[in-house]
Amino acid sequence: xxxxxxxxxxxxxxxxxxxxxxxxxxxxxxxxxxxxxxxxxxxxxxxxxxxxxxxxxxxxxxxxxxxxxxxxxxxxxxxxxxxxxxxxxxxxxxxxxxxxxxx
Numbered sequence: 001x002x003x004x005x006x007x008x009x010x011x012x013x014x015x016x017x018x019x020x021x022x023x024x025x026x027x028x029x030x031x032x033x034x035x036x037x038x039x040x041x042x043x044x045x046x047x048x049x050x051x052x053x054x055x056x057x058x059x060x061x062x063x064x065x066x067x068x069x070x071x072x073x074x075x076x077x078x079x080x081x082x083x084x085x086x087x088x089x090x091x092x093x094x095x096x097x098x099x100x101x102x103x
Contacts, residue, residue: 008074012066018074020062025077029053033070038063
């Protein structure tokens with residue numbers, strides 16, 4: 001299934017998977033549940049809990065695995081900030097309140 005990533009709210013069942021291809025800069029916001037995030041090229045995985053957001057660090061495949069039933073939102077990369085920084089986004093984690101800041 002292909003999803004329009006501009007702003008996709010997903011309900012994912014325990015053990016369910018969401019694969020993101022070449023999603024550098026995509027924000028993953030967890031509203032409920034717990035998710036395990038694996039990014040291609042990174043040796044360390046991340047765990048995302050309700051109220052947390054993670055920004056995918058680089059192009060490549062990112063796999064989001066639900067450790068419990070939960071809800072996430074995928075938001076497209078904010079290209080304004082990426083262009084201003086002069087480089088691709090690196091993995092960043094911040095509280096969900098900050099994830100809704102305008103580009």
